[in-house]
């Protein structure tokens with residue numbers, strides 16, 4: 270059996286789990302190619318106009334999976350206790366069915382960690398019945414999937430980038446030495462910029478107009494995925510109310526850590542048009558950054574985002590951060606006064 274897995278949205282965080290799970294069951298997993306213009310155009314035609322950019326991309330990727338026995342679209346309700354996925358995640362697969370090529374069945378499963386491990390296993394066993402697998406097979410596949418996911422998450426924490434980690438864990442290819450070294454070696458003379466946002470935007474080269482690559486040419490880059498879970502949890506303390514969307518929680522916790530980290534020179538928040546959770550988290554983080562006088566810029570992507578505008582803004586931001594680093598310690602009294610009176614503080 271050959272299962273199609275779209276290279277979008279949940280691919281960027283959970284693909285190792287599903288790859289390990291299906292590999293243990295002897296099922297081949299085929300992914301759609303990396304995003305390109307054709308995929309984006311297909312997605313725009315098939316997804317609702319009001320939805321966010323990552324869901325439009327998901328629709329485009331689903332269109333590329335024609336030569337498979339089924340397309341796998343899990344409903345990931347919750348990936349940890351006390352949180353939920355964003356409502357648009359919860360609407361999958363129904364909200365995205367118009368994008369599924371005619372005649373290709375959809376395979377789905379509910380994943381809800383709020384109900385505990387036993388319930389997750391039961392739901393996977395229901396999926397197993399459709400695949401003709403026994404309960405024991407599913408249990409072994411589940412353990413294998415968790416192992417792959419853990420290795421992947423551990424490697425991200427150590428500072429590897431997404432492509433290197435996924436190749437090493439899923440395709441069993443050793444990471445290239447040069448690449449590893451360039452991530453681990455910190456050049457203290459270069460600027461350090463944190464790129465904050467959903468993994469499926471920051472790691473999505475085409476849709477983000479290669480923001481991560483452009484940034485890496487000019488500065489050391491920190492990502493949300495590089496921050497260990499304990500640090501995220503530490504920096505969530507002090508919130509009056511818990512954030513209950515799991516991505517929002519990770520982004521705010523990591524972003525807060527970057528605000529407090531004196532070695533991080535500036536923060537870029539990569540958001541997208543139509544994202545409900547970002548509209549709140551972005552503002553919360555902007556306030557924290559303003560309180561600490563940390564340079565902060567928001568880049569909002571949509572399907573019409575242009576390269577020239579992005580490059581100009583990026584260069585202007587990096588120039589400003591660099592100038593500030595050179596003149597560290599000097600804060601204009603005029604600027605300070607203006608900041609105190611700001612309505613948003």
Ligand code: SF4
Pocket residue numbers: 321322323324355356357358467516541543544545546547
């Ligand atoms: S969190 Fe935002 S970007 Fe992600 S699926 Fe939900 S609305 Fe879209």
